[in-house]
Amino acid sequence: MSSTMTLTINRLDEVSSTQESAKQLAEAGAVEGTVVVARTQERGRGRLGRRWLSPPGGLWFSIVLRPTCPPARVAGLTLLAAVSVANAVRSVTKIEAGIKWPNDILIGGRKVGGILTEMTAEMNVVKYVVLGVGLNVNIDTSGFPHDLLMPATSLKEEAGRQVDLEKLLKTCLKNLTADYKKLGDGFVEILERWKALSVVIGKKVKVSQPGTAIEGKAVAVHADGALEVVDGEGSSHIVHAGDLSILR
Numbered sequence: 001m002s003s004t005m006t007l008t009i010n011r012l013d014e015v016s017s018t019q020e021s022a023k024q025l026a027e028a029g030a031v032e033g034t035v036v037v038a039r040t041q042e043r044g045r046g047r048l049g050r051r052w053l054s055p056p057g058g059l060w061f062s063i064v065l066r067p068t069c070p071p072a073r074v075a076g077l078t079l080l081a082a083v084s085v086a087n088a089v090r091s092v093t094k095i096e097a098g099i100k101w102p103n104d105i106l107i108g109g110r111k112v113g114g115i116l117t118e119m120t121a122e123m124n125v126v127k128y129v130v131l132g133v134g135l136n137v138n139i140d141t142s143g144f145p146h147d148l149l150m151p152a153t154s155l156k157e158e159a160g161r162q163v164d165l166e167k168l169l170k171t172c173l174k175n176l177t178a179d180y181k182k183l184g185d186g187f188v189e190i191l192e193r194w195k196a197l198s199v200v201i202g203k204k205v206k207v208s209q210p211g212t213a214i215e216g217k218a219v220a221v222h223a224d225g226a227l228e229v230v231d232g233e234g235s236s237h238i239v240h241a242g243d244l245s246i247l248r
């Protein structure tokens with residue numbers, strides 16, 4: 001990680017996906033800290049290639065990172081970003097946003113945002129990471145389709161007022177920059193802060209993966225982003241990916 005990161009913010013109106021725009025810039029040599037923020041995305045995407053509805057009024061941005069860590073550690077950046085973004089939501093809106101593993105920002109059991117970490121690596125060396133953040137800010141989610149995996153909400157709906165998009169962007173970027181800088185000192189502090197914001201640790205959960213599902217108690221999150229789940233027989237499962245639902 002570089003010890004300082006200068007932010008360059010590219011503001012666009014309508015894009016396909018800020019992930020794609022940021023990737024193009026990264027491929028052309030854009031430095032760490034290059035940000036693309038758009039008013040709306042036509043093909044916003046979420047984890048596992050899912051669609052991400054991105055109407056005007058939301059905060060949709062991606063940042064280029066060039067971490068010097070091995071590719072296996074990049075998943076940890078999702079946890080870091082979730083901490084930075086949940087804290088930005090908390091400080092700007094005073095609403096107690098939480099984190100659901102691996103990448104959901106929640107308010108009262110509803111999804112208000114998510115993080116998407118995409119990496120390009122060659123021969124076990126990270127070329128660049130594009131970290132995307134989506135937050136439903138001044139959006140009416142009542143028109144969102146009902147087939148979404150989780151019920152959605154927006155900051156406007158939760159706060160009962162419009163939220164300053166620019167202030168939220170600045171606070172997200174300030175937190176991300178500061179937390180990313182601290183990574184050089186190790187991941188322990190981020191994990192502790194992630195746990196403090198987590199709505200998952202200590203709960204009975206079900207993690208669904210294609211063709212299989214694990215049920216048990218979520219006991220820990222590891223530095224590589226994996227979740228540890230202990231099943232009814234006391235066996236520990238280290239889960240790297242999947243869709244998590246909280247059972248109680």
Ligand code: BTN
Binds near residue numbers: 019054
């Ligand atoms: C998820 O919860 O599945 C992650 C959602 C990430 C959405 C953001 S919006 C900005 C950036 N551009 C995209 O196309 N996706 C991410």
